[in-house]
Amino acid sequence: MLNTNDILETIRMINDENLDVRTVTMGISLLDCADPDPRTACEKIYHKITTRVEKLVEVVDGISAGYGIPIVNKRISVTPIAMLLAACPDADPVWFAKTLDAAAKKVGVNFIGGFSALVQKGFSAGDKALINAIPEALASTDFVCSSVNIGSTKAGINMDAVAMMGPVIRRAAELTADNNCLGAAKLVVFCNAVEDNPFMAGAFHGPGEPDCCVHVGVSGPGAVRAALAKLPKDAPLDDVAELVKRTAFKITRMGQLVGELAAEKLNVPFGIVDLSLAPTPAIGDSVARVLEEMGLECCGGYGTTAALALLNDAVKKGGVMASGNVGGLSGAFIPVSEDEGMIAATEAGVLTLNKLEAMTAVCSVGLDMIVVPGDTPADVLSAMIADEAAIGMINTKTTAVRVIPAIGKKMGERLDFGGLLGYGPVMPINTSSPSVFVNRGGRIPAPLQALKN
Amino acid sequence: MKAVITVVGTDQVGILAQVSGACAQAQVNVLEVSQNILGGNFAMIMLVDLTQCNTEYTAFIQTLTEKGKQMGVDIHVTRQEVFDAMHRI
Numbered sequence: 007m008l009n010t011n012d013i014l015e016t017i018r019m020i021n022d023e024n025l026d027v028r029t030v031t032m033g034i035s036l037l038d039c040a041d042p043d044p045r046t047a048c049e050k051i052y053h054k055i056t057t058r059v060e061k062l063v064e065v066v067d068g069i070s071a072g073y074g075i076p077i078v079n080k081r082i083s084v085t086p087i088a089m090l091l092a093a094c095p096d097a098d099p100v101w102f103a104k105t106l107d108a109a110a111k112k113v114g115v116n117f118i119g120g121f122s123a124l125v126q127k128g129f130s131a132g133d134k135a136l137i138n139a140i141p142e143a144l145a146s147t148d149f150v151c152s153s154v155n156i157g158s159t160k161a162g163i164n165m166d167a168v169a170m171m172g173p174v175i176r177r178a179a180e181l182t183a184d185n186n187c188l189g190a191a192k193l194v195v196f197c198n199a200v201e202d203n204p205f206m207a208g209a210f211h212g213p214g215e216p217d218c219c220v221h222v223g224v225s226g227p228g229a230v231r232a233a234l235a236k237l238p239k240d241a242p243l244d245d246v247a248e249l250v251k252r253t254a255f256k257i258t259r260m261g262q263l264v265g266e267l268a269a270e271k272l273n274v275p276f277g278i279v280d281l282s283l284a285p286t287p288a289i290g291d292s293v294a295r296v297l298e299e300m301g302l303e304c305c306g307g308y309g310t311t312a313a314l315a316l317l318n319d320a321v322k323k324g325g326v327m328a329s330g331n332v333g334g335l336s337g338a339f340i341p342v343s344e345d346e347g348m349i350a351a352t353e354a355g356v357l358t359l360n361k362l363e364a365m366t367a368v369c370s371v372g373l374d375m376i377v378v379p380g381d382t383p384a385d386v387l388s389a390m391i392a393d394e395a396a397i398g399m400i401n402t403k404t405t406a407v408r409v410i411p412a413i414g415k416k417m418g419e420r421l422d423f424g425g426l427l428g429y430g431p432v433m434p435i436n437t438s439s440p441s442v443f444v445n446r447g448g449r450i451p452a453p454l455q456a457l458k459n
Numbered sequence: 460m461k462a463v464i465t466v467v468g469t470d471q472v473g474i475l476a477q478v479s480g481a482c483a484q485a486q487v488n489v490l491e492v493s494q495n496i497l498g499g500n501f502a503m504i505m506l507v508d509l510t511q512c513n514t515e516y517t518a519f520i521q522t523l524t525e526k527g528k529q530m531g532v533d534i535h536v537t538r539q540e541v542f543d544a545m546h547r548i
Contacts, residue, residue: 008542010502014467016537020535071517072516073538073540074536074541075537256545260544
């Protein structure tokens with residue numbers, strides 16, 4: 007029989023430490039739905055999604071109940087819609103967003119990602135139209151998520167796109183001001199976006215992916231924190247890293263199992279396991295608390311970046327051993343409003359935007375779910391994107407910006423999104439004008455790191 | 460198909476009888492049982508074979524969960540594959 011302690015450890019991780027499979031995401035290529043007539047294209051999209059995803063929710067819920075593993079979300083990622091718009095450049099991109107939304111509602115998933123454009127080196131047909139339509143698309147749909155890749159280590163940073171994105175983020179928040187500016191929370195601006203990310207809001211199904219596959223995103227910061235809590239306070243950091251690795255291994259194995267089962271039952275290839283530590287606003291499910299468990303008084307103080315670097319790396323090392331197909335973003339997320347410990351650290355004034363920027367150099371993504379004052383100028387948002395993209399480009403890692411201008415709100419107030427998106431206090435921001443720099447446009451050339459061949 | 464039933468909570472008379480009774484009723488064969496008092500908590504682990512189970516698997520889980528609530532203990536049914544995946548290389 008299995009070891010008693012192992013069994014009880016698993017049950018405790020699931021019951022008390024919020025261990026779960028965060029998402030099973032089906033990636034679907036829509037390239038074969040392109041059509042010069044936008045109406046026909048939308049019909050093809052609706053048909054393909056509803057056919058392919060028909061059984062996803064039923065199968066995943068069956069695995070969850072049958073195996074005793076909590077699986078929180080069922081989601082869809084699709085080919086960046088800008089690629090389909092290339093075939094019908096005069097079409098209204100919002101139609102496509104509404105089609106995606108209707109398909110998502112029909113099959114019962116939580117989110118659908120892929121209202122996206124990849125413009126790291128420049129714009130092709132459809133890209134600019136899609137980007138300009140993002141605010142309206144997000145305001146007029148419920149489940150659609152959007153992302154734009156504006157830079158990469160190989161291509162450099164498309165500063166024309168960066169200049170466009172500041173106003174787009176502001177507009178997305180303005181159009182949804184009566185709903186906690188939720189539009190901006192469903193929009194991510196990436197550098198080095200990955201094509202197989204199962205997590206929202208940045209999921210899309212890259213053009214190099216197969217026609218259809220399932221990805222799994224695991225989570226479990228609570229389980230990591232609980233494991234570390236048992237370590238003596240004078241244990242060296244090698245031991246801390248080792249324990250994180252071992253815990254990440256177990257968490258990832260659960261994700262791998264779910265992914266294999268889902269792929270088999272849905273008769274599609276298994277894509278990847280994204281072995282991320284994704285926090286939720288629930289008490290005990292926080293990445294910030296993991297860092298504090300390592301020995302910091304409060305997340306955001308000095309030592310935070312080092313602790314996060316250790317955590318991010320150890321999670322990858324443990325997870326990589328546990329799964330044959332690791333991909334996605336894989337590491338530790340630091341979304342402020344979705345992490346109970348980060349919300350507390352922000353409210354205490356210890357965690358600042360400057361520190362968060364430093365943390366993005368070593369975490370798995372970037373500035374995530376950060377609420378900024380409602381009067382933040384669009385140029386400042388664009389410059390924030392440029393800074394994050396530069397960190398990603400030079401360090402050959404994914405970085406992203408998902409900030410939410412709290413329209414009509416100032417310091418001391420907060421936005422409450424509810425559910426997994428949590429709530430966030432408005433954070434102070436440096437508003438010195440980067441206007442001339444941002445509006446120069448053009449491209450920041452690819453760095454030396456790009457020349458690896 | 461094998462599953463592991465775990466019961467965690469305060470020790471009391473009849474836990475084993477209740478759980479094994481529910482198994483017998485559903486034609487679920489008990490293969491192994493181990494029970495411990497860990498840190499003041501009662502913990503029972505039961506390996507069962509569900510091949511002959513005469514009810515829907517989810518209904519069987521529901522029955523046990525309900526029994527757990529009545530007794531004030533946590534009862535979980537988890538497929539053996541989960542533990543194999545997590546704890547064996």
